[in-house]
Amino acid sequence: MSAAIPLLAVRGLTVRFGGLTALEDVSFEVTEGCIVGLIGPNGAGKTTCFNCITRLYEPTSGEIVFKGENLLRRAPYEVARSGITRTFQNLALFDRMSVIENVLVGYHSRYASGNGSGQAEEAVRREALRMLEYLGIAEVATRPAHGLSFGTRKSVELARALMAAPELLLLDEPAGGLNHDEVAALGATFKRICSDFKTTILMVEHHMRLVMGVSDHVVVLDSGRKIADGTPDVVQRNPAVIEAYLGAV
Amino acid sequence: MQELAQQVVSGLASGSIYASMALALVLIYRSMNVINFAQGEMAMFTTFIAWQLVQQGLPLWAAFTATIAVAFVGAVLLERIVIRPVERAGPLTIVIVTLGLLITFNGLAGLFWGYVIKSFPSPFPAAPINIGGVAFSSQDVGIILVSLASLGVISLFFAKTKLGLAMRAAALYPAASQVLGIRVSWMLALGWGLSAVVGAISGMMVAPVVFLDPNMMQGIVVYAFAAAVLGGVESPLGAVVGGLILGVLLNLLGTYVEFVGTDLRLAVAFAIIVAVLLIRPAGLFGRVSVARV
Numbered sequence: 001m002s003a004a005i006p007l008l009a010v011r012g013l014t015v016r017f018g019g020l021t022a023l024e025d026v027s028f029e030v031t032e033g034c035i036v037g038l039i040g041p042n043g044a045g046k047t048t049c050f051n052c053i054t055r056l057y058e059p060t061s062g063e064i065v066f067k068g069e070n071l072l073r074r075a076p077y078e079v080a081r082s083g084i085t086r087t088f089q090n091l092a093l094f095d096r097m098s099v100i101e102n103v104l105v106g107y108h109s110r111y112a113s114g115n116g117s118g119q120a121e122e123a124v125r126r127e128a129l130r131m132l133e134y135l136g137i138a139e140v141a142t143r144p145a146h147g148l149s150f151g152t153r154k155s156v157e158l159a160r161a162l163m164a165a166p167e168l169l170l171l172d173e174p175a176g177g178l179n180h181d182e183v184a185a186l187g188a189t190f191k192r193i194c195s196d197f198k199t200t201i202l203m204v205e206h207h208m209r210l211v212m213g214v215s216d217h218v219v220v221l222d223s224g225r226k227i228a229d230g231t232p233d234v235v236q237r238n239p240a241v242i243e244a245y246l247g248a249v
Numbered sequence: 250m251q252e253l254a255q256q257v258v259s260g261l262a263s264g265s266i267y268a269s270m271a272l273a274l275v276l277i278y279r280s281m282n283v284i285n286f287a288q289g290e291m292a293m294f295t296t297f298i299a300w301q302l303v304q305q306g307l308p309l310w311a312a313f314t315a316t317i318a319v320a321f322v323g324a325v326l327l328e329r330i331v332i333r334p335v336e337r338a339g340p341l342t343i344v345i346v347t348l349g350l351l352i353t354f355n356g357l358a359g360l361f362w363g364y365v366i367k368s369f370p371s372p373f374p375a376a377p378i379n380i381g382g383v384a385f386s387s388q389d390v391g392i393i394l395v396s397l398a399s400l401g402v403i404s405l406f407f408a409k410t411k412l413g414l415a416m417r418a419a420a421l422y423p424a425a426s427q428v429l430g431i432r433v434s435w436m437l438a439l440g441w442g443l444s445a446v447v448g449a450i451s452g453m454m455v456a457p458v459v460f461l462d463p464n465m466m467q468g469i470v471v472y473a474f475a476a477a478v479l480g481g482v483e484s485p486l487g488a489v490v491g492g493l494i495l496g497v498l499l500n501l502l503g504t505y506v507e508f509v510g511t512d513l514r515l516a517v518a519f520a521i522i523v524a525v526l527l528i529r530p531a532g533l534f535g536r537v538s539v540a541r542v
Contacts (some may be wrong), residue, residue, distance in 0.1 A: 054428050080430030092425035094418050096536070105418045109430025111411055121411070164429060 005068060007032040007200050008168055013062035015048055015224075022048040023059070026226050028219045030168065034090070035190060035201045037211040039234075040221035041244055046204040047089055049221070050170050054086050055079050066168070080109035085161040086170035087205075089152055095146035099137070101154050102145050103128040106163030131159045134196075135189075151182050162197060169193070171203040175210050183207060187214040212236065220244070254506050256382045257497055262389030263397040266458075269451035270466070271480065271488035272400060272446040278482050280420040280440030283343045287350035289470030291445055292452035293463060294354045295320040297362050299453050300369055300461055309372055313453060317446050319528075324445030328438040336434060358463040369456035392454045396472035399447055400489045406443075406482015415438060461526065468515065472499075475518040478525050481535025491533065 006029035015023040023045040030036045038046050053064055055076035064071040066082060074082065085106070094102050107124050117128075132138040135155045140148060145156060147198040154174065161169055174190075175183045187210055189202055205211045209219065212232040220228040220235055222244040228235050235241055270289065277285040285291075295316050302312035331350065335342045373391035377384040407413040419426045419436035427433050452466065459465050474480060476495045479488025495518065502509045510525060525532060 056424060056428065072292075076427050077430055077432045080428060086428055088425065092422055092428075094421045094425070096421060097417065101414060105426070105429055105431075106413050108411070108418075112430050151318060160429070 006030055007067065008202070009063075009065040010045040010049070010053070011065065013049065013052060013064065014060045015045070015052060016060045021224050023052075023221075024224045026221065026224070028064075028229055030200060030202050030227060031217070032167075032200050033194070033198075033215050034216040035194060035203065037218040038204045038210075038221065039206070039211055039218060040227075043223070044221040045224040046221055047172055048224075049171055050086060050204060053079075053170060054084065059188035080166075081113035083165075083167035084170065085109070085155045085164040085166040087154070087161050087172055087174065089172040089176065091150075091157055093145045093153055093157055093160075095144070097131055097145055098142050099132065099145055099148070100125070100128055100141045102156055102211060103131055103159045103163050106160035109164045128163060131163055132156075135159050143211075150177050151179070154178065162193065162199075165197070166199055167227060168200050168202060171201060171205075173206065175203055175205055175207040183210060186210060188216055251382050253501075256500050258383060258385055259389060260497035260500030261493055262386070262392055262496070263500065264476075264493040265489075266395040266451060266455045266469060266492075267472040267476040267495055268452065268489040268492025269392075269396040269399060269447060271476035271492045272396070272403070272454070272485055273447040274473055274477045275452065275480075275482060275485050275488040276403070276440060276444035276447060278417060278477070280483075281343070281437055283340045283347070284418075284474075284482075285441075285444070286344065286347040287354060288444065288448050289466030289473070290351045290354035291324065292448035293466045294358050295445070295449035296369070296452035296456050296465075297358055298482060299449075300367060300456075301362075303370060309370055313372070316449055316453065320445040320449035321442040325438045325442040328441035332441070333434065333515055334435070336437065355463050362421035362463070364462060364464075366459040369453075369461045372453075388457060394540075395450060395454055395488060397491075399450060400485060403443070403447070403485055412439070418443075471515060472496075472518050475521050477532075478522050479532055481532030483536065484532070484534035487532055487534030 005076070008030040010029070013023050013026045014021070026045070026049065027174070038049065040046055048057060052059045055071065059072065066084065069082070071079060071082070094105065097105075104124065105196045107128070119181045129138060129141060132141055135158060137152055137155045137159070140152060145153065148156070158174070175186055178186070191214060193199060194201060203211070215232055218230065218232050219226060220241050227240045227244060228238040270292065273288050273292070274284060277288065279281065298319055299312050299316040302315055303309060307315070324409070331346060332343065335346055371388055373387040375387070377386050378390060379385070406416035407417055414428070415431045416439060418429070418438045419431050419433040420440070423433045443463055455469060456465065459469070472495060473492070477488050478491070480489070480491025480496060499514045499517060504510055
């Protein structure tokens with residue numbers, strides 16, 4: 001990994017809700033082209049961190065620098081236009097729309113940023129269909145998004161996020177709620193997405209075998225603080241990480 | 250039989266007025282899950298603007314077009330200035346603000362134009378159209394066609410355009426839409442603009458029939474509520490169908506049921522609201538929403 005400017009740098013991020021400190025002085029970097037895992041026990045502050053990066057939460061202090069620019073100075077809706085999209089832990093699909101319409105909404109930031117404004121609507125629609133084919137769910141394109149199986153709905157959300165052509169894709173518990181076979185296929189899917197779409201992935205995940213197998217780099221949070229940061233091998237041997245997961249022995 | 254047909258036709262005509270007002274209510278409801286109680290007064294106010302323009306010597310269609318533009322821009326500004334500060338405050342707060350707007354517009358119209366009833370020119374020819382012994386007034390036919398056209402244009406807009414898709418997304422899931430780069434708050438403002446346009450159109454259609462005064466829309470808005478509830482308060486198609494059914498139903502009841510006459514129509518409308526809410530709260534075309542707990 002070169003020591004060039006990181007794609008994303010989180011610096012001194014602190015989030016307090018009243019008296020509760022959700023994140024305390026958290027710093028880490030995400031290098032372009034990598035898959036980075038963000039792990040930690042429940043309540044460690046992982047999703048809070050995602051919510052700050054996508055500007056759903058206003059951090060109390062700290063900086064989030066994306067491609068050399070402080071994201072906190074931009075309006076919330078501009079985050080997607082600058083090249084970051086995400087999926088949600090509990091899914092955030094537009095249930096009353098069809099699957100293809102959900103995916104088309106993902107294109108919005110490209111119209112808005114001017115990168116895709118010249119595209120004819122027909123071409124955008126074809127791209128959305130190709131995206132569904134890519135993820136193996138083309139057959140549900142015209143079905144309403146509600147009523148599909150949980151795994152399919154997760155794929156629809158992923159297709160929608162990819163449709164924005166993100167440089168950084170945030171995945172919040174992509175394996176959560178999936179069955180064994182589906183989880184087993186995810187790792188390969190993420191590696192494929194990384195190279196096919198030239199996108200970098202930052203993922204919150206509890207499924208250790210998936211995270212350790214697919215990540216180039218792992219950041220560990222516990223109770224709002226960063227306790228470890230390194231390659232999967234190094235992190236797995238870190239005593240602080242073992243303690244956080246297994247409790248004081 | 251011929252009288253029945255006549256009554257159905259005139260019911261369809263008043264129904265299409267309720268339908269277009271209901272359509273305006275549904276548009277706001279879909280984009281922010283609240284009812285805009287000022288919808289009728291906004292329609293009345295814009296109709297007065299059209300009347301004023303005609304008084305200044307503008308041709309009728311030019312005055313209509315100008316009024317539609319004023320309604321759109323005015324409602325967008327209104328949303329930015331009055332609604333935006335309370336956007337996140339919850340439905341009840343917004344409802345109270347729209348009630349405040351209702352009183353404000355009613356008072357302002359009285360202040361500017363007075364309470365003397367004015368006649369409003371009709372854009373349609375006076376001569377009735379006669380088909381098989383049933384006389385259709387051109388006004389009635391015009392209103393029905395204009396309402397259906399508004400529904401068609403709006404449905405196409407939401408189904409086929411990028412902006413329409415973004416507006417639907419913003420209404421369904423604001424947080425997810427924002428993360429995807431949609432300016433959610435502006436989408437709400439556009440929703441206000443669009444519904445004010447629909448309201449202005451229905452105000453200008455109805456004014457030649459009910460005449461122009463600051464209270465002209467108050468009865469109509471109640472029927473529009475009933476129509477929206479009947480059709481399903483989230484469904485534009487439901488609003489139109491609900492309006493037409495209501496118009497015909499009220500007209501037939503008023504004509505053939507002596508007990509109802511003209512005086513109890515409003516009561517029938519309220520009874521319909523209550524009955525629909527009790528029996529089928531989602532309305533004819535609404536979806537039953539299920540909240541996960």
